[in-house]
Amino acid sequence: MSNNDLEQVFARILNDIRVELKDEFDRNFERQGFFSEKWERRKSPLRPGRATLVNTGKLRSSVMARATADGVTFYTTHPAAEIHNEGGEIKVTARMRRYFWARHYAAVGGFGRKKNGELRGDKRTRQLSSEAAFWKYMALMRVGSVIHIPRRQFLGASPEVEKAVTEIIEKKLSEYFNNEFKLK
Numbered sequence: 001m002s003n004n005d006l007e008q009v010f011a012r013i014l015n016d017i018r019v020e021l022k023d024e025f026d027r028n029f030e031r032q033g034f035f036s037e038k039w040e041r042r043k044s045p046l047r048p049g050r051a052t053l054v055n056t057g058k059l060r061s062s063v064m065a066r067a068t069a070d071g072v073t074f075y076t077t078h079p080a081a082e083i084h085n086e087g088g089e090i091k092v093t094a095r096m097r098r099y100f101w102a103r104h105y106a107a108v109g110g111f112g113r114k115k116n117g118e119l120r121g122d123k124r125t126r127q128l129s130s131e132a133a134f135w136k137y138m139a140l141m142r143v144g145s146v147i148h149i150p151r152r153q154f155l156g157a158s159p160e161v162e163k164a165v166t167e168i169i170e171k172k173l174s175e176y177f178n179n180e181f182k183l184k
Contacts (some may be wrong), residue, residue, distance in 0.1 A: 007069075011043030013172045014067040017165055022065045024153055024164060025074065029053060029060045034153040035160040045164055053084060063155060074155055092141045102141035107132035 024035075032052055033039050053059055062078035067110050083090065114120055141147075 008127040009176050010173065011067075011069075013169055014072055016074045016168050016172060018065045018067040020164060020168060021072070021074065022063065024161070025063050026060065029075045030178050035158055037153070039152040039178070053154065059084065059154075076155065081155075083149050084152050085155055086114060086153075088149055090147045090149060092143055092147060093143045094143050097139055097141070097143065100141075103143055104135035104139055107135055 028034055029051065042052050059076070059078050059081060062076040062081065064073070064075055064077070066073045
């Protein structure tokens with residue numbers, strides 16, 4: 001068993017860990033939780049029935065992994081990833097309020113109306129009215145008030161991650177040693 005063989009085995013192990021854990025972290029978005037720990041449900045009426053943390057899919061697809069000689073690193077470049085993964089608070093700024101008002105006016109403009117000007121009672125209009133009410137509530141928040149973002153971890157260490165890594169290492173090492181000693 002040469003030093004080069006060991007390096008190849010470790011490189012394969014690290015690559016397998018990278019692939020397997022990237023899939024597991026991606027499945028966290030399907031599970032709506034960090035392995036067995038469920039995420040807190042969203043409170044806003046926007047996108048009812050839609051999964052939490054899955055609006056455009058950019059956060060989910062931003063999770064990347066890099067295998068080096070020392071180990072495997074998982075990271076994301078999405079600007080909102082840290083606040084969602086760790087949780088925290090955001091202070092409302094004047095710019096945010098302008099954005100909330102713009103979203104409110106966009107939602108109000110989509111209302112279906114009858115010929116006499118009254119709102120229609122159809123499902124789309126009711127959904128839009130709840131969306132417009134949400135954006136109005138957000139726009140009326142004072143500058144400096146705080147929005148609490150709950151922790152919805154999708155990346156990080158856990159007992160499940162350690163178990164998966166241990167299984168991969170044991171499997172690859174047993175495969176290597178079984179093949180190594182069968183040939184000689």
